[in-house]
Amino acid sequence: VLVGAACLCAHAAAEALWLRPRRLERHFARQGVRGPGYSFFVGSSIELVRLMLDASSRPMAPPDSHDVLPRVLAFYHHWRKLYGPKHLIWFGTKARLTISAPELVREVLLTRAEHFDRYEAHPLICQFEGYGLGNLRGDHWARHRRVLSPAFHTENLKPLVPFIAATMRRMLDELAAKAVGNGAGGEAEVDVAEWFQRVPQEVITFATFGRRNYEDGRVVFELQDELAGLAADAHSKVYIPGYRFLPLRRNLRVWHLVREIRKGLAAFIANLPKDGHGDEQRRDGMRDLMSFMTPAMTTEEIIEESKNFFFAGKETLVSLLTWATVALAMHPEWQDRARQEVLDVVGRDDLPTKDHLPKLKTVGMIVNETLRLYPPAVAMIRTANRDVELGGCVVPAGTELLIPILAVHHDEEHWGADAAEFNPARFGDDRRPRHQMAFMPFGGGERVCIGQNLALIEAKVALAVVLQRFAFRLSPAYVHAPRVLMILNPQYGAPVIFRPL
Numbered sequence: 001v002l003v004g005a006a007c008l009c010a011h012a013a014a015e016a017l018w019l020r021p022r023r024l025e026r027h028f029a030r031q032g033v034r035g036p037g038y039s040f041f042v043g044s045s046i047e048l049v050r051l052m053l054d055a056s057s058r059p060m061a062p063p064d065s066h067d068v069l070p071r072v073l074a075f076y077h078h079w080r081k082l083y084g085p086k087h088l089i090w091f092g093t094k095a096r097l098t099i100s101a102p103e104l105v106r107e108v109l110l111t112r113a114e115h116f117d118r119y120e121a122h123p124l125i126c127q128f129e130g131y132g133l134g135n136l137r138g139d140h141w142a143r144h145r146r147v148l149s150p151a152f153h154t155e156n157l158k159p160l161v162p163f164i165a166a167t168m169r170r171m172l173d174e175l176a177a178k179a180v181g182n183g184a185g186g187e188a189e190v191d192v193a194e195w196f197q198r199v200p201q202e203v204i205t206f207a208t209f210g211r212r213n214y215e216d217g218r219v220v221f222e223l224q225d226e227l228a229g230l231a232a233d234a235h236s237k238v239y240i241p242g243y244r245f246l247p248l249r250r251n252l253r254v255w256h257l258v259r260e261i262r263k264g265l266a267a268f269i270a271n272l273p274k275d276g277h278g279d280e281q282r283r284d285g286m287r288d289l290m291s292f293m294t295p296a297m298t299t300e301e302i303i304e305e306s307k308n309f310f311f312a313g314k315e316t317l318v319s320l321l322t323w324a325t326v327a328l329a330m331h332p333e334w335q336d337r338a339r340q341e342v343l344d345v346v347g348r349d350d351l352p353t354k355d356h357l358p359k360l361k362t363v364g365m366i367v368n369e370t371l372r373l374y375p376p377a378v379a380m381i382r383t384a385n386r387d388v389e390l391g392g393c394v395v396p397a398g399t400e401l402l403i404p405i406l407a408v409h410h411d412e413e414h415w416g417a418d419a420a421e422f423n424p425a426r427f428g429d430d431r432r433p434r435h436q437m438a439f440m441p442f443g444g445g446e447r448v449c450i451g452q453n454l455a456l457i458e459a460k461v462a463l464a465v466v467l468q469r470f471a472f473r474l475s476p477a478y479v480h481a482p483r484v485l486m487i488l489n490p491q492y493g494a495p496v497i498f499r500p501l
């Protein structure tokens with residue numbers, strides 16, 4: 001019996017670690033799809049990590065270039081040159097097919113989306129992100145999406161505009177005081193990648209829990225902030241199965257944070273007023289997320305959704321605001337043009353209102369161009385849930401598909417010879433990308449980002465208020481080095497010098 005069991009185990013291991021990957025490799029090769037070869041157990045991960053580390057060891061050259069693909073997705077850039085845009089990569093024993101042709105992306109996300117599931121993230125990442133919308137599937141996902149969608153309609157979000165503007169004004173008052181305190185010349189330097197954290201943190205807390213509960217919510221989210229750092233750290237290291245269960249100092253801290261966040265949110269939800277919750281928002285014409293979730297979800301589900309919003313809506317927005325500020329500091333002509341528009345539409349002293357937003361066209365174009373060149377989410381992953389034909393190639397069930405958003409956004413075929421230039425004019429009124437799916441910073445199809453309206457409102461208001469009150473340029477200490485650590489961020493921070501106007 002023992003010999004029999006040992007033989008079965010050995011066969012299963014050989015099948016998983018060698019025979020199946022080799023079969024798949026041959027299957028794709030017969031269809032003309034190649035890539036870095038499969039190596040026992042590690043796939044192409046070691047070469048991938050080497051390419052990424054090598055790229056991130058050098059800053060951008062030239063230093064103000066927006067041609068960031070070779071640095072940010074170094075492995076994709078390298079293997080695309082060798083094997084073409086559709087190639088096969090091995091993440092351990094998992095086969096990942098890269099697809100970047102917009103018509104194929106369209107099939108995967110929109111027209112044949114039922115054949116492709118959203119990728120299942122690593123358990124530590126799920127624990128941190130929360131088992132909310134982003135990590136749910138099937139009927140469970142559909143029910144939550146139905147409950148939450150109305151909360152993210154532009155009409156429900158517009159009352160947030162004065163809150164965002166007032167948050168920005170407070171931050172800018174502090175910045176102005178710092179500039180004055182610095183004496184002659186009156187300038188202040190801040191790392192905007194840190195400084196902007198406060199905007200989405202305050203906005204999401206407010207949008208989720210409402211005005212009265214803001215302080216309690218913030219305490220919980222500060223704990224999650226620390227967990228984010230630990231999760232990003234784990235994400236950047238080689239995954240060792242079972243490691244997260246070992247009682248090591250780092251893991252103990254993670255467990256403590258997870259427990260505290262859960263406890264805090266549970267107590268907080270239990271203490272919400274049973275009636276009248278969200279009244280203050282309703283007076284402004286807005287309902288907070290809690291008032292949508294409470295009647296339709298269990299406490300456990302609400303906790304997971306709250307964690308998910310905080311993750312999905314914070315780092316992405318900080319990334320967008322950071323890169324937009326860096327781009328405007330690099331291109332003072334666009335900074336001046338956008339400022340002039342803000343002064344014409346909003347004036348010098350007033351704060352932007354919901355009625356101003358559609359008129360801030362240049363600011364909107366700058367936001368889009370930033371999302372094109374520096375998409376906070378640089379890639380999406382799907383898994384084929386059955387054998388499926390895609391672009392003349394049979395993709396076996398279980399194969400993962402990597403959609404490199406950043407590469408599509410930088411492709412000269414869709415954006416012309418100046419694809420690597422910062423040119424917001426390409427998003428002018430009468431201009432569109434050559435293909436609908438050539439611009440997809442928020443994904444597409446039924447799993448398109450639920451928070452995109454909120455993100456665009458936040459970004460426009462925040463940038464408008466900064467432009468209205470400050471001129472800014474890059475600090476001499478700034479090193480242009482975009483890299484991805486879950487989200488696209490500046491490797492050495494983004495120090496910017498602000499001068500009050």
Ligand code: HEM
Binds near residue numbers: 450
């Ligand atoms: C610039 C800001 C943002 C960017 C670039 C962004 C990007 C994305 C992308 C690309 C996806 C699709 C992922 C996939 O299909 O695999 C997504 C999904 C999602 N986003 Fe965002 N996002 C942003 C802001 C926000 C905000 C502010 C929130 C909420 C507060 C949010 C909540 C979500 C959620 C819950 C999902 C999952 C939706 C689902 O699967 O039904 N995002 N986001």
